[in-house]
Amino acid sequence: MPASRDWSDEFVGSSRWLLTAFPITAVAFLLAVLLLLRITKWGRHFRTVTGGFFTGRAALHSIPMVGVLLLSAVLSVRVQVLLSYQGNDMYSALQSAAQAMGRRDGHGLDAAENAFWHSLAIFAILAIVEVVRTQLDFYLGQFFEIGWRRWLTDNLTETWIDDRAFYRTRFIDHPIDNPDQRIQQDVGDMIASARSLSLGAVAAVVSVVSFSEILWHLSEPLKVVGVEIPRAMVFLVFSYVLAATAVAFWLGRPLIGLGFRYQAVMADFRYALVRLRENAERIAFYRGGGAESVGLRALFAEVLRVYYRLVLFTTRFIGWNQAATEAAKVFPWLIQAPHFFVGTLTLGDVTQTGSAFGQIQESLSFFRNSYSQFAAFRATLLRLFGLVEASEQSRELPTIGVRALDDSVELTAVDVSRPDGVLLIEALNLRLRSGDAVVVKGLSGTGKTTLLRAIAEMWPYTDGVVGRPEASGTLFVSQLPYLPLGNLRAAVTYPAAPDSASDAVLSAALTKVQLGHLATRLDEEADWANILSPGEQQRLAFARIILIRPEAAFLDEATSAVDEGLEFALYTLIRTELPDIILFSTAHRTTVDQHHTARLELTGGGGWLFVPDHLDKR
Secondary structure (H helix, E strand, C coil): CCCCCCHHHHHHHHHHHHHHHHHHHHHHHHHHHHHHHHHCHHHHHHHHHHHHHHCHHHHHHHHHHHHHHHHHHHHHHHHHHHHHHHHHHHHHHHHHHHHHHHHCCHHHHHHHHHHHHHHHHHHHHHHHHHHHHHHHHHHHHHHHHHHHHHHHHHHHHHHHHHHHHHHHHHHCCCCCCCHHHHHHHHHHHHHHHHHHHHHHHHHHHHHHHHHHHHHHHHCCCEEECCEEECCHHHHHHHHHHHHHHHHHHHHHCHHHHHHHHHHHHHHHHHHHHHHHHHCHHHHHHCCCHHHHHHHHHHHHHHHHHHHHHHHHHHHHHHHHHHHHHHHHCCHHHHHHHHHHHCCCCCHHHHHHHHHHHHHHHHHHCHHHHCHHHHHHHHHHHHHHHHHHHHHHHHHHCCCCEEEECCCEEEEEEEEEECCCCCEEEEEEEEEEECCCEEEEEECCCCCHHHHHHHHCCCCCCEEEEEEECCHHHEEEECCCCCCCCEEHHHHHHCCCCHHHCCHHHHHHHHHHCCCHHHHHHCCCEECHHHHCCHHHHHHHHHHHHHHHCCCEEEEECCCCCCCHHHHHHHHHHHHHHCCCCEEEEECCCHHHHHHCCEEEEEEECEEEEEEECCCCCC
8 A cells, every 4th residue: 555655765855844944944933033022012121131142242152052943843843744644654554454354355454564564663763753852952952041041140140230230229210129039030930931932933833834734635625504615624723723812812811910910929928038037036036926927928918819810810711722722623523534434535644634633723722822821921021121121220320420549538529318309418528648537427317328328339319529449449348247158258358259368367367356266167158147246247347357458448337236345446456457548437436536537527408517636546
């Protein structure tokens, strides 16, 4: 019995098909992507967030990988097409065998049996090809995602950190929530969805084109109320799926907003749990467990409320898709079975019709079935775009003018205001030379800490010019110093590299600030912010000053957590070890004044008074 195609020449024929189909697919994919990037809102978001991965130097690696994955998708369709012909041969051989047995035709039975085993051999070859292709596709796909995720994570992290955007985003009109989750989780989710949706769409379109040709040749006419519809199967599958898809899109539209909302409330709940862990001691002192429990329950109640709505809409969406899919399975048999019974179609033709119809229906339904995944993709992409947009907006906020000076600090016409526009400091002019030390005094709310934030280019509600040593020669010390994750060595040397000082130098610095008992624990990994007391952390900050040896240091209530004796020792240490350093301190305690040569009084309402003391206590 004749086979459905010439399998002996199939390798050459399929090679020619790939050489034709792949370039056409690649060009069509490129044009579709460029069009979507320009005309759709989410496409513009995608271009802003990760367009750089597919242009410039990164494109040297990303574009070839995309080409390989596209080739794999096209090859998968070709294998499915060939499997449909193999199935036709196998079932036709079984039908011929049954007919030969009925006629007691031994020769015909042998021919049918040979055709059957030949079809199984073809299946074995195609199965091996598909298994190898699937493994390579998975490995290369994951390799591509890893590279993409590394690039995007680095890019978003730099975007968020550069120019202190991680701090200044709190001052924009619409601050974003949970940037940590956006970088850690949303990046991976967005990339996985983008690859799955784009390559799935490619495979779906190529599959529709390939199997439509098969269905066109196998489809018989259908009479409806006396009217004969030629090639009925082809028109039926397209009409049915388009109608089902339109309904699915209508049902699934709310999933986009709900998906975004669900991620937001989940992030808020997780952030509250992290806050509870980070502030465990303070909460415990206040006996605040009850209040925290109430707050957590309220946040989780919102999580459940949004999730219930998401479940409701998703259930309706899944139900429609499942019903549409199941109903489509019976159509090929209803239409082709009569032609089989009259002998115009073989059993193999009918099964191949069902296979082709199913492949087209499944491929066309890809866009319908993937709507919920696309909704999740839109939500994660929108959150990443929000991070990029917020970072850019923070960089557009005003900042104080800065110029580099070698050995002095100068403030020229510096104005500092509150976010509501109330003036705290007006036209401040100040000049400090090497070895000078000024302490900033004033009532709470007059702008002492805010002035330091302005000098550090953190506060956007400011004007004027500040001159100070280069970044490496200027150190800002907050009231409670930041301790990074890692070992104690990294905490002591921060923001310098952990290997920037030897053990002996670190040990000596710790001993000078009366933390010598920690010198043997430099390589111990721990959450040092929760191990060291506030007073110990402030002493560690003075050890950093000794190690970094800046030309100018700006200290914000840097000794508020130590007793007066330690305060005296720490300031004396700095003035002795670094006699030429410029000190700029804020403090409520009057005991700090004796370590400075001048006093800046902030009187409120923009007023200020500079009082040279000339009582250098060094």
